[in-house]
Amino acid sequence: MRAAILRWYGAPPEPGDFDEPQAGDGEEVLDVLAAGLNPVDIRIASGTFYGGSPPLPSVAGREGVGRTADGELVYFDAPAPPYGSFAERAPVVRDSEIPLPAEIDPALAVALGIAGLAAWLALDWRAQLREGERVLVLGASGVVGQIAVQGARLLGAARVVAAARSADGRERAQALGADAAVDLAAEHDDLVEALREASGEDGFDVVVDPLWGEPAAAALDACRARGRLVQLGESAGSHSTLGSASIRGKLLAVLGHTNFMAPPEVKRAAYQRMVEQAAAGELKVDVERVPLEDVAEAWQRQQHSPHHKLVVVP
Numbered sequence: 001m002r003a004a005i006l007r008w009y010g011a012p013p014e015p016g017d018f019d020e021p022q023a024g025d026g027e028e029v030l031d032v033l034a035a036g037l038n039p040v041d042i043r044i045a046s047g048t049f050y051g052g053s054p055p056l057p058s059v060a061g062r063e064g065v066g067r068t069a070d071g072e073l074v075y076f077d078a079p080a081p082p083y084g085s086f087a088e089r090a091p092v093v094r095d096s097e098i099p100l101p102a103e104i105d106p107a108l109a110v111a112l113g114i115a116g117l118a119a120w121l122a123l124d125w126r127a128q129l130r131e132g133e134r135v136l137v138l139g140a141s142g143v144v145g146q147i148a149v150q151g152a153r154l155l156g157a158a159r160v161v162a163a164a165r166s167a168d169g170r171e172r173a174q175a176l177g178a179d180a181a182v183d184l185a186a187e188h189d190d191l192v193e194a195l196r197e198a199s200g201e202d203g204f205d206v207v208v209d210p211l212w213g214e215p216a217a218a219a220l221d222a223c224r225a226r227g228r229l230v231q232l233g234e235s236a237g238s239h240s241t242l243g244s245a246s247i248r249g250k251l252l253a254v255l256g257h258t259n260f261m262a263p264p265e266v267k268r269a270a271y272q273r274m275v276e277q278a279a280a281g282e283l284k285v286d287v288e289r290v291p292l293e294d295v296a297e298a299w300q301r302q303q304h305s306p307h308h309k310l311v312v313v314p
């Protein structure tokens with residue numbers, strides 16, 4: 001079958017022919033219709049991911065939407081190595097599949113997977129966002145950030161503030177429902193002041209943080225008492241220097257999040273809720289379909305944040 005094949009750590013996968021998958025115990029082989037390209041694919045392929053490295057050669061990609069032999073549409077993730085989702089077919093554990101409505105666009109459905117879950121679970125599961133709270137979304141120009149802005153609104157936030165480096169990103173976040181947008185380029189004290197002011201009160205209850213680095217340090221200083229910052233990525237830096245006073249004095253909590261650690265039933269419920277909201281037109285993600293043969297070029301573009309979801313179509 002045709003597949004995007006990883007042959008060396010640190011290099012993009014290349015299209016080629018790969019062995020047909022065979023279904024193991026409890027598995028079935030799906031026809032892949034759409035596969036999401038995510039920052040984590042690039043980290044895994046670098047050979048330095050904290051969760052481990054794939055065998056070589058192997059098929060790239062962790063998540064996809066596929067069709068079963070019965071014609072059912074399902075979302076899946078984590079096909080067993082050496083298989084992956086960037087291929088015409090993938091072996092998937094039946095119990096891990098999430099059924100989808102027949103009319104949903106597979107590319108949209110896959111965008112709600114790894115990226116959507118990180119945003120939604122950060123708010124709903126990790127931060128336990130309550131109605132009427134104030135939410136700050138860092139990196140709001142990225143795909144996770146765009147979904148978090150909309151998710152915060154759908155989950156009942158009273159005010160949603162988007163923070164991003166680019167003017168285009170801030171504009172897009174406001175078009176998606178953010179009440180205000182803040183430029184992340186400012187120095188620490190100015191950024192804290194701008195964020196607090198944008199909160200409309202004395203700071204934020206919840207921060208969704210795909211960035212870490214300096215933006216996270218400023219966001220913590222812009223939290224109000226008992227604020228929760230959910231740390232889910234390091235697009236701005238792998239380390240951050242945090243002031244003690246804010247965390248101690250305001251009883252703040254820094255909560256880590258990775259989709260890998262969320263219980264399957266929690267992921268399933270969140271995913272199905274997002275699919276319903278998307279089908280109702282209340283949750284939007286811009287997607288670009290990329291033919292499997294162009295995967296290496298898409299891989300390069302993902303390294304510089306395309307600001308919409310790249311979806312590989314085998």
Ligand SMILES: NC(=O)c1ccc[n+]([C@@H]2O[C@H](COP(=O)([O-])OP(=O)(O)OC[C@H]3O[C@@H](n4cnc5c(N)ncnc54)[C@H](OP(=O)(O)O)[C@@H]3O)[C@@H](O)[C@H]2O)c1
Nearest residue numbers: 039118141142143144165210232233234235236258259305
């Ligand atoms: N924990 C999990 O389970 C999980 C799941 C999904 C994603 N993630 C992580 O979440 C992060 C975002 O993922 P994504 O899919 O949204 O990626 P994406 O669409 O590529 O967006 C990345 C964002 O990071 C911003 N950015 C990059 N460098 C920055 C810097 N130095 N300062 C400020 N902003 C910076 C970009 O802003 P510009 O507009 O300025 O380029 C862009 O908005 C990644 O680190 C990813 O690994 C984690």
